[in-house]
Amino acid sequence: MNIHIEHNPSEERLSALEVLRWPIWQKDISTFPWTYDDSETCYLLEGDVIIAPDDGAAVRIRKGDLVTFPAGLSCTWEILQPVRKHYAFGDISA
Numbered sequence: 001m002n003i004h005i006e007h008n009p010s011e012e013r014l015s016a017l018e019v020l021r022w023p024i025w026q027k028d029i030s031t032f033p034w035t036y037d038d039s040e041t042c043y044l045l046e047g048d049v050i051i052a053p054d055d056g057a058a059v060r061i062r063k064g065d066l067v068t069f070p071a072g073l074s075c076t077w078e079i080l081q082p083v084r085k086h087y088a089f090g091d092i093s094a
Contacts, residue, residue, distance in 0.1 A: 001073045003051060003059050006066040009043075014066070019043045022086040027079055035074040038089045042067050047083030052076045 006013070014020070024045075043066050052058040054074040061067050069075075 001053065001056065001070045003053070003070070003073070004068040005059060005061060008064045009066045014043065017041070017066075017088075017092055019066075019086050019088075022088045024084060025087050026082070026084045028082050029079050031076065031078045033074070033076050036069045036071055039071045039091065040069045040087055040089050041092050042069075042085045042087040045084045045086065046081070047079065047085065048081040049083060050078040050080065052078065 022043075025042075044061060044063050046063050048060070048062050050058050050060050051069075052075055054076075
């Protein structure tokens with residue numbers, strides 16, 4: 001299962017997805033396991049995180065990244081700098 005990362009997407013891309021209308025989630029420095037029951041797309045407003053899938057290579061996401069996690073993904077989040085992100089579940093294609 002692949003985590004898709006777009007580094008610094010354009011304002012047009014973010015506007016088309018209506019990212020600023022999505023809820024915001026925040027979390028301090030921590031490490032925790034997570035499983036995605038549904039796909040999630042998020043846009044990091046702040047933070048630095050290493051995501052380690054149970055069955056793949058770890059990826060690093062940072063402020064300005066638009067990230068899509070597939071449904072069924074099990075991973076561990078290691079938050080290196082506090083996270084603040086917009087998020088949406090399900091198919092948000094635009």
